[in-house]
Amino acid sequence: MKVTVVSRSGREVVKGGLELNDSATAADLQQAIHKRTKKFYPSRQRLTLPLPPGLKEKPVVLHYRKALKSYVEENSDSITVVLKDLGPQVSYRTLFFWEYVGPLFLYPVFYFFPVYRYFGYKGERIIHPGQTYALYYWCFHYFKRIMETFFVHRFSHATSPLSNVFRNCAYYWSFGSYIAYYVNHPLYTPVSDLQMKIGFGFGLLCQISNFYCHVLLRNLRSPDGNGGYQIPRGFLFNIVTCANYTTEIYQWLGFNIATQTVAGYVFLVVATSIMTNWALAKHRRLKKLFDGKDGRPKYPRRWVILPPFL
Numbered sequence: 431m432k433v434t435v436v437s438r439s440g441r442e443v444v445k446g447g448l449e450l451n452d453s454a455t456a457a458d459l460q461q462a463i464h465k466r467t468k469k470f471y472p473s474r475q476r477l478t479l480p481l482p483p484g485l486k487e488k489p490v491v492l493h494y495r496k497a498l499k500s501y502v503e504e505n506s507d508s509i510t511v512v513l514k515d516l517g518p519q520v521s522y523r524t525l526f527f528w529e530y531v532g533p534l535f536l537y538p539v540f541y542f543f544p545v546y547r548y549f550g551y552k553g554e555r556i557i558h559p560g561q562t563y564a565l566y567y568w569c570f571h572y573f574k575r576i577m578e579t580f581f582v583h584r585f586s587h588a589t590s591p592l593s594n595v596f597r598n599c600a601y602y603w604s605f606g607s608y609i610a611y612y613v614n615h616p617l618y619t620p621v622s623d624l625q626m627k628i629g630f631g632f633g634l635l636c637q638i639s640n641f642y643c644h645v646l647l648r649n650l651r652s653p654d655g656n657g658g659y660q661i662p663r664g665f666l667f668n669i670v671t672c673a674n675y676t677t678e679i680y681q682w683l684g685f686n687i688a689t690q691t692v693a694g695y696v697f698l699v700v701a702t703s704i705m706t707n708w709a710l711a712k713h714r715r716l717k718k719l720f721d722g723k724d725g726r727p728k729y730p731r732r733w734v735i736l737p738p739f740l
């Protein structure tokens with residue numbers, strides 16, 4: 431089969447085109463393009479069918495496992511595909527590792543080192559028990575997230591643009607430092623002993639539940655990441671689509687009950703709004719995939735992220 435690869439402006443990307451066998455898939459084509467143009471490794475390529483001039487619709491994206499033949503008329507043995515360069519890509523493991531490693535190491539800097547001298551506080555700093563527990567709680571959370579990234583999550587094969595590493599690191603590293611600055615501050619006023627115990631106790635319970643939610647999500651896929659998207663079931667997933675986000679939000683609420691800083695609550699609000707947007711999209715995707723038609727199961731009635739509100 432003759433394949434012509436053009437850019438979005440119509441320029442030929444692989445000079446002279448490519449010759450592939452009739453059973454070749456889009457993944458085989460990506461490999462062949464990579465062989466000819468070293469810069470475009472497969473995850474950097476987005477392959478679509480060309481749109482007729484003037485048409486404003488979204489183009490058909492080639493699925494990597496589908497045969498190229500399935501995109502052309504029965505007797506045709508040639509195809510033109512449009513290649514979009516997605517830019518440098520990284521795996522989700524790399525992205526997650528870098529975003530979590532910052533808060534894990536930056537937070538203890540504010541606890542252990544005399545950083546407040548540089549902000550004009552010369553006096554002796556008394557460390558309250560709540561500040562010490564907050565350090566353990568914080569580090570446990572980010573250590574857990576890194577361990578889950580490497581040993582629990584079964585990511586699909588998607589990658590993320592390299593630029594997201596910088597964006598996400600800016601988000602996690604700056605919020606981490608912002609919260610650490612106030613919770614470890616020499617003028618910090620601790621909450622009552624009871625409030626601290628309720629906050630950390632509740633938060634820890636939510637962290638453990640969050641871990642269990644991640645284990646349930648992991649079991650929806652085979653070890654090589656195949657299996658696509660399934661209906662999550664069991665534990666809190668029987669009530670809410672994104673139970674992992676619900677428990678994540680509540681564990682930050684627990685941390686904030688125990689530490690009570692404006693910085694911590696600002697983070698809670700921002701994180702909740704981000705996760706709510708993602709949860710709405712994930713809920714929509716599952717409802718679309720499991721529409722109850724043509725033998726497909728129907729997605730059960732569930733809350734999206736924060737029962738009984740959403």
Ligand SMILES: NC(=O)c1ccc[n+]([C@@H]2O[C@H](COP(=O)([O-])OP(=O)(O)OC[C@H]3O[C@@H](n4cnc5c(N)ncnc54)[C@H](OP(=O)(O)O)[C@@H]3O)[C@@H](O)[C@H]2O)c1
Pocket residue numbers: 583584585586587640647648650651658659660661662674675678700701702704705708
């Ligand atoms: N503090 C914050 O601002 C913040 C924000 C977001 C997340 N988080 C934390 O980070 C964790 C991971 O976040 P995330 O957005 O990566 O979570 P996620 O997309 O819901 O899921 C984590 C893993 O489970 C897989 N998965 C999800 N739904 C699935 C389904 N229906 N069928 C099969 N596999 C499924 C995902 O696959 P794919 O690889 O295909 O996605 C991914 O590998 C969250 O649970 C939360 O604890 C924190």
